[in-house]
Each structure stands twice: as C-alpha cells, then as structure tokens.
Amino acid sequence: MTSDSELKEFPFVEPARLRRAAVICHRNADADAYLSAFAASSLIRSLAPGCEVEVVTPGGMTTLTAKLSVKFPHRTVEGEVDGDYDLYVAVDVGDEELLNEWKDKLARGGGFKVLVDHHPLRDGGLYDRVLVDEAATSAAEVVFSLFEAKGVVPDALTSQALLEAILFDSSHLTIAGGSGLRAVVRLIDSGADLASARRDLRSEPDYGEVLAKLKGAQRVKIYKAGKWVVASTLVGSFQAHVARSLVYLGADFAVVAGEADGETRVSLRSTQRFLDSVGIKLGTQIAEEMARRLGGHGGGHATAASFTTGVGEDETMAATLARASEFLGELKKVD
Ligand SMILES: [Mn+2]
Incomplete structure (x- = not known):
C-alpha cells in the first residue's frame, strides 16, 4: 500500500x-x-x-x-x-x-x-x-x-x-x-x-454474451482433482463472462479459451474458497506463466486473470490444464 x-x-x-x-x-x-x-x-x-x-x-x-x-x-x-x-x-x-x-x-x-x-x-x-x-x-x-x-x-x-x-x-x-x-x-x-x-x-443483456455463455456451458468439460471441480470450455468471445458463469454454476476453477484476431485469449476464474485452500494465484502463477511459455501477455488477480498466447486454443487449453495439475494433481475427466 x-x-x-x-x-x-x-x-x-x-x-x-x-x-x-x-x-x-x-x-x-x-x-x-x-x-x-x-x-x-x-x-x-x-x-x-x-x-x-x-x-x-x-x-x-x-x-x-x-x-x-x-x-x-x-x-x-x-x-x-x-x-x-x-x-x-x-x-x-x-x-x-x-x-x-x-x-x-x-x-x-x-x-x-x-x-x-x-x-x-x-x-x-x-x-x-x-x-x-x-x-x-x-x-x-x-x-x-x-x-x-x-x-x-x-x-x-x-x-x-x-x-x-x-x-x-x-x-x-x-x-x-x-x-x-x-x-x-x-x-x-x-x-x-x-x-x-x-x-x-444494471445493463441490458447482450445477445452475444448470452449466446457465448450458453454455448460455453453446452461445450463444457468437467474434471475432478481431489475435491475440486475444474470446468473448461472453448468460446470465440466473452471468455471472461463465460468463466465467471461457470464459477456461478459451481466450478471451483474455470478455464475458458478462444481464438480471435490471430491470438488465443484465455480467462481464468476461481472461487475464494479454492484460493484459500489450494493457494494458486491465477494472475501470477498461471496467467503470467502461461503467457511466458506460449508467447503472449497475461496477468491479473488471484481469483480472476487472463492471458493471450500465440498458439491455438486446443494447445493452449491442454497446456493450461497441465499447469493446473502441477498444483492440483491429476485432473480426472468426468463424463
Ligand atoms: Mn479495476
């Protein structure tokens, strides 16, 4: 301060x-x-x-x-x-x-x-x-x-x-x-x-945002790591809104990625409970680190962060989940 x-x-x-x-x-x-x-x-x-x-x-x-x-x-x-x-x-x-x-x-x-x-x-x-x-x-x-x-x-x-x-x-x-x-x-x-x-x-609902959130939810992949629920999805826009929505739906940690304008954009959100217990600071320990590894920019807060990369969304998502498992242990896919 x-x-x-x-x-x-x-x-x-x-x-x-x-x-x-x-x-x-x-x-x-x-x-x-x-x-x-x-x-x-x-x-x-x-x-x-x-x-x-x-x-x-x-x-x-x-x-x-x-x-x-x-x-x-x-x-x-x-x-x-x-x-x-x-x-x-x-x-x-x-x-x-x-x-x-x-x-x-x-x-x-x-x-x-x-x-x-x-x-x-x-x-x-x-x-x-x-x-x-x-x-x-x-x-x-x-x-x-x-x-x-x-x-x-x-x-x-x-x-x-x-x-x-x-x-x-x-x-x-x-x-x-x-x-x-x-x-x-x-x-x-x-x-x-x-x-x-x-x-x-209060703002009027934005149709594009509503669509991104619903499509993001429709395509969600769910993982379990110990007692934590990790949700990931791919959408072309409104990644931050979608990530926040997945946390509202109950995920402890959400990763949302999408390609736009020649880069991949990723938003990360977690609950305060997740931060307090696991101690992963999303801004410094994931966003900055992933941006460094994958050629982009990133940063943010402990429970809300974002980054860009120069590689595709699938590769970015796989690498981000792998990074999360360095802290959480194995992510077991839930079908
Ligand atoms: Mn601010």
Whole structure:
C-alpha cells in the first residue's frame, strides 16, 4: 500500500505549471477504469484549475461504460494525439500492454508519469511514480484515497462516479474490504446515491454474451482433482463472462479459451474458497506463466486473470490444464 505522505505529493508536478494532463484507462475501458479516470480528472482540475485534462480510452470502451459516460461525460480520446502532456496518469491498467499505442506515447513523453492501480504491479519501469494498493478491490478506491490525502471533497457527481466504480469492481461490495466500505460511506456523505448507482450498473443483456455463455456451458468439460471441480470450455468471445458463469454454476476453477484476431485469449476464474485452500494465484502463477511459455501477455488477480498466447486454443487449453495439475494433481475427466 502506498503511504499517505506519498499520496499527498500528488500530482507530483507544481500545479501552476500543469497545463495539459492525460488520464489513461486500459483498453476497452470498463466502468472502474473510466469512472476512476473521470474522478482523477476532477481531482487534477481542482488542484490545478488551469489544467486541461483528457481521458484516454485506448481502443474504446465497453457497452456499459459508453452508457455511463453519458451520465459522467468527459472529453475522451481513443487513439494517439499530437503533442506532449505535463502529466500522465494511468488508472486501473494492470499490464502496460493494455495501454495499446499509449504505451509508446508514455515511454516517449516528457511529462511526469503516474500509475494509480489496484492490480499487482509487475513492471513499473514506464512510470515515475507508482500508487498501487493491491488490497483495494477497485482503482476507484485508490483515486478516492488521493482525494482524502489532498483534503479535497469530491463533488456529488464525482462521488457518484467513484461509488459506481467501487460497486462495479467489488461485485456490488461482495468482495469489498474495509477500505472499500469506508470509501462507500464517505462517498454517500458527499452526495452519492446507492440506489441510483445500482440502477446505473444494471445493463441490458447482450445477445452475444448470452449466446457465448450458453454455448460455453453446452461445450463444457468437467474434471475432478481431489475435491475440486475444474470446468473448461472453448468460446470465440466473452471468455471472461463465460468463466465467471461457470464459477456461478459451481466450478471451483474455470478455464475458458478462444481464438480471435490471430491470438488465443484465455480467462481464468476461481472461487475464494479454492484460493484459500489450494493457494494458486491465477494472475501470477498461471496467467503470467502461461503467457511466458506460449508467447503472449497475461496477468491479473488471484481469483480472476487472463492471458493471450500465440498458439491455438486446443494447445493452449491442454497446456493450461497441465499447469493446473502441477498444483492440483491429476485432473480426472468426468463424463
Ligand atoms: Mn479495476
């Protein structure tokens, strides 16, 4: 966890010298990334009123985020833009590859570079300062702790944005910790509304997602390893949603792979019970390791992670299940 005195130094550049700042989300920005960026922009502008801030959403945003961006509007850029910034703040990014072309822009940029995140930090070499709290369930909690350290009370709309980001990333507080819950109470005090947050986060079912989940379930392969139930399936899209659904259906550990755009994408999910008992951290011990072995990128949290590979889905799946059996012992197929 980043210390309070470090948080107090934000934005690390003399506010009077801040003319232009970019707050950058991970590609296909989800609600936590975009709303954290929205709130970080508000904080930067209240500390440096002369500063123009752009929110960067490399490769766009999810359908839900696009809906939320109507209620929480901000000027956004998707691709690369000309010129340098005095300050770059990357939020919720995890793997720096998820910055798309903005990874190079940051590397070349002359401004001060900060990472605000809750994903485990792997390589902070791109940044001048890293503000990471792995215990936080959302990047929004880390952004909120910046408000607190700076003694800035977020306005009602910004409070609402932070609340919705926290709810989104904590499965509606199911997995929130103390810092998340404390933040929620303070955000309600500064004008956020819980009922409208829940309403805003409800989304219309997406037909493609529903189809992927049902097809994924139809093609599922079930394995038993000791008392653990492992489920695997192949689908061409929505791998993360399908993996989460298999865990909802009762699997302790789910592996979902599919080929798209010349790579194989894999999502991993496990239950907290599985993590506590077996101790496999999916992000560092499986996703990163498989990406290294099979030529891709990967990472994530202990119970939710993803990676890509340069080999086909069947080979990727076989290798991933073999990796799991290094921890679990033999996976016995259940017919
Ligand atoms: Mn997040």
